[in-house]
Amino acid sequence: MKQLRILCIACALVGLAACQPKSAVQNGASPVVATVNGTPISRSLYEFYVKGISGKDSSALTPEQRALALDSLIRAQAVAQDAQKQGLDKQNNTASLLALSRLNILEQAVSDKFLAGRAPSDSQLQAEYNAEVAKMPKTEYHAEHILLKDQATAQKVIQDLNHGQKFATLAKKYSIDPSKDNGGDLGWFTLNHMVKPFSDAVAQLKVGQYTQAPVQTQFGWHVIELLGTRPLAPPPFASVKARLTQIVEAKQFRAYTDTLIGKDKVVTYLDTQTDAQTKGQAGPPAIPAAAPAPANAG
Helix, strand or coil: CHHHHHHHHHHHHHHHHHHCCCCCECCCCCEEEEEECCEEEEHHHHHHHHHHHHCCCHHHCCHHHHHHHHHHHHHHHHHHHHHHHCCHHHCHHHHHHHHHHHHHHHHHHHHHHHHCCCCCCHHHHHHHHHHHHHHCCCEEEEEEEEEECCHHHHHHHHHHHHCCCCHHHHHHHHCCCHHHHHCCEEEEECHHHCCHHHHHHHHHCCCCCECCCCEEECCEEEEEEEEEEEECCCCCHHHHHHHHHHHHHHHHHHHHHHHHHHHCCCEEEEECCCCEEEEEEECCCCCCCCCCCCCCCC
16 A cells, blocks of 8 residues: 555656646645645645655644655655656656556556455355365475486486485585585475476475486476475465455456456457557457466476
């Protein structure tokens, strides 16, 4: 919420010179606390700014703090006017930032209004919890690995292991991964945190076994030994209830925006598959199923 306040302040200040009427009274809505070249700074904006930076009303501040807050607004207004005189508000990055800030603020305002009085029920939260738990890995793995630059060296390491040499010793001697300092120990992890060739190899091992063929990933060639497995318990419902509330609310608001998009006339001029401009196609872009993000194997 603090970030939203800062965005609101920034957007209001930069656009203030162009948007506010040059009058000492703002249509009777709010008294004016200062003007800069005739452009007023309203009491409501001043109070909003003070609340955003201090969490208090201006009446709770010291005279010095109130003066500093008003001085900051006056300086911001003066700088905003100077930026407009220089045409900086029309430059691509600045104009885009202003536009995105406005969209973000308005979207947050609509979200807050829509979600007011729509707090997720315990049954909704429990259903979301069950769905999230169902997607969670059920097992953690403890493994060590030796990362090599080439396949030939990896084959040699496997031969050395077959001849009885210690995994930790070989890791410290040959591995190019920082885990070499721990004998190649990667600690406990779930398979979804590793790149697929690595996790597939780990899943095929029994405890105490190491890979008999080097495993290639984008990081190099791995020799992997599985040290242990253990069940992975889901977090207690109470410990993730706040996060579940956020997830359910996000889904509710997403459904609301779906209804807006369904009623609005949307034409898309960007082919998101090729990133090329098009003649226009009705409706928003089709969003492909998200692929799992690649994870570091070491």
